Amino acid sequence: MQNRRFFVTSKGATRDIAEFALKTTYDDFDDKLRQRMKEILLDSVGMTLPGAFMTQAKAAINYIKELRAPEEAGVWAAGFRTSAEWAAVANGCSSHDTEFEDDTYPDGTYQVGIFPGIFALGEKLHISGKQAIEGFVIAFDIAAKIGLSSLECMTRGFTGPALFCTIGVAASAAKMLKLDVDTTVHAVSIAASHGSGLLKQTGAGIHLYEAGLASKDGISSAMLAKHGLTGLPNIIEMPMGFLDAVAGVTDPDLKLGEGGFHSINIGIKRYPCCFMQQQVMFGFLELIRENNISADDVESIEVDVQPGFLRPVRFHHPDNEDQARFSLPHSLAVLLLDEKVFLDSYNEERVHDPKVKALRDRVKIIVHPEWDLPGISGHDNPVKIRLKDGREFSKVCTSADVSMILGTDEIMEKYMGCALRVVSKSRAEQIADMVLSLEKVDDISKISELATYPDK
Structure with a gap:
């Protein structure tokens, strides 16, 4: 020593x-x-x-x-x-x-x-x-x-x-x-x-x-x-x-x-936004699919949260794509309009889309001080959708503390959806093969070389 x-x-x-x-x-x-x-x-x-x-x-x-x-x-x-x-x-x-x-x-x-x-x-x-x-x-x-x-x-x-x-x-x-x-x-x-x-x-x-x-x-x-x-x-x-x-x-x-x-x-995200939103978004999507709800049907959306939820997720009407990823109203709006949410759902065009803005106005976040816990998570989040015809549909969404475990096929779909924006299909598959057999790789610089220099 x-x-x-x-x-x-x-x-x-x-x-x-x-x-x-x-x-x-x-x-x-x-x-x-x-x-x-x-x-x-x-x-x-x-x-x-x-x-x-x-x-x-x-x-x-x-x-x-x-x-x-x-x-x-x-x-x-x-x-x-x-x-x-x-x-x-x-x-x-x-x-x-x-x-x-x-x-x-x-x-x-x-x-x-x-x-x-x-x-x-x-x-x-x-x-x-x-x-x-x-x-x-x-x-x-x-x-x-x-x-x-x-x-x-x-x-x-x-x-x-x-x-x-x-x-x-x-x-x-x-x-x-x-x-x-x-x-x-x-x-x-x-x-x-x-x-x-x-x-x-x-x-x-x-x-x-x-x-x-x-x-x-x-x-x-x-x-x-x-x-x-x-x-x-x-x-x-x-x-x-x-x-x-x-x-x-x-x-x-x-x-x-x-x-x-x-x-x-470790939980793997389905959506490119703050982890605190993931379970609420997943539950919300299930609710609209189960009841065949469209954006035009919706009068209002209510989400009940603990105070810690809004410490990071605090933007109701985001000004840009960085804020949009920390906006639950934005995330629910694009889910309601598109169902499929990926990287482009948070770009500047969607942030300023009048249809998205109008739906964000219909979202109400209700904060429960009595639910506060150390940290920022720890409580389930009830969601209620009220339709213009008076009907209501609700669901209690699991706390962010419960990890989202995606299957191998879902992980590969997410990986390819990202990688193909930058590299060819053959390069993306080559990288995936090496990472998924990482225990056989003698030098990880081989993976980095493929990732550093895109081929398209």
């Missing part, structure tokens, strides 16, 4: 994170988890490709291209390479710009804050597909377990996933760099100071950028620790430390790896 200014403790959450990261291996995962992770990573690649051409991601990519950083990892769909850290930013921002990211609730952990860092540093280091799955599962479990222990952070206005994914990626990056446990403790501590994200930034480009920043700063934290930078070895759990500052929590029992790995619970 290198000489350090601070004594590294033998117990506590900071060290628990480091030890968990270093001891956990691909062999600890069952076949169900391995298959699930390959599907999540396929979905991740798919959403990143069209995201690179969206407004906010283009701003980040243009800036990163100007930096002319060392060519270590690919910026997917953008046709150039940059440093691992900046590739992670670009790919995190691109994947998040679609708002197709996959999450777990109530912690809110998102995969777009993790896979870009694993793949970018992994490309630089030429890791195998098994190591990529390993790194992703480790980082996600750390981030999610920290999130579950500190739900209050989102009530206070932080974007918990952005903060906690930084720590998860740092721990996985330390493992990929083959750091020892004491140096990994420092990487985790440094990441605690790097972590950032504000919930009120939803609807603005920086909210999307935060996901890439989590991966970048996770990599940087591990690299800085490798070169000798130190952090307090108990900063996660100590009074006035990281979790105390963001959530009022000290000495958490993170239960890392206990009861299975948390990434098995």
Whole structure:
């Protein structure tokens, strides 16, 4: 071990994170988890490709291209390479710009804050597909377990996933760099100071950028620790430390790896908008289909929500596509008009469509203060549709805490719907074949090469 200014403790959450990261291996995962992770990573690649051409991601990519950083990892769909850290930013921002990211609730952990860092540093280091799955599962479990222990952070206005994914990626990056446990403790501590994200930034480009920043700063934290930078070895759990500052929590029992790995619970979005809306939209679509309801029939729509719902989903009449993805009235309006909702449902044309605007006016959000819980989710959401002829139809939609589990065919349909906007069918199928057999890939840079340079 290198000489350090601070004594590294033998117990506590900071060290628990480091030890968990270093001891956990691909062999600890069952076949169900391995298959699930390959599907999540396929979905991740798919959403990143069209995201690179969206407004906010283009701003980040243009800036990163100007930096002319060392060519270590690919910026997917953008046709150039940059440093691992900046590739992670670009790919995190691109994947998040679609708002197709996959999450777990109530912690809110998102995969777009993790896979870009694993793949970018992994490309630089030429890791195998098994190591990529390993790194992703480790980082996600750390981030999610920290999130579950500190739900209050989102009530206070932080974007918990952005903060906690930084720590998860740092721990996985330390493992990929083959750091020892004491140096990994420092990487985790440094990441605690790097972590950032504000919930009120939803609807603005920086909210999307935060996901890439989590991966970048996770990599940087591990690299800085490798070169000798130190952090307090108990900063996660100590009074006035990281979790105390963001959530009022000290000495958490993170239960890392206990009861299975948390990434098995990742829900895959059907719709390119905030995860909080997904179950309401799915239930609403079932209601209109079961009762053959058309837009012209509808007098009003009521949705009952907990206060936390409107912390991120707060735009009734959005001004642009970024706000539209955090507008439940907009999402219900386009569902009612189109039934099929995809990326174009939130573009500027739909935001300003008079028919969509008129339907948004018919949506009423009823907030129930008595339903408030730590975090932003946790309560079922009743929906009522009142028709012009006086009839009413209602349904109680499941809480966002219940993950949406899509089948393999649905995941592939979503992936192809995204990928074919950027690459040919043969290229999309080649990428899918490699990701779905990731355990056989000896060097993940082969996947990145295909994703970085589009063939159409």
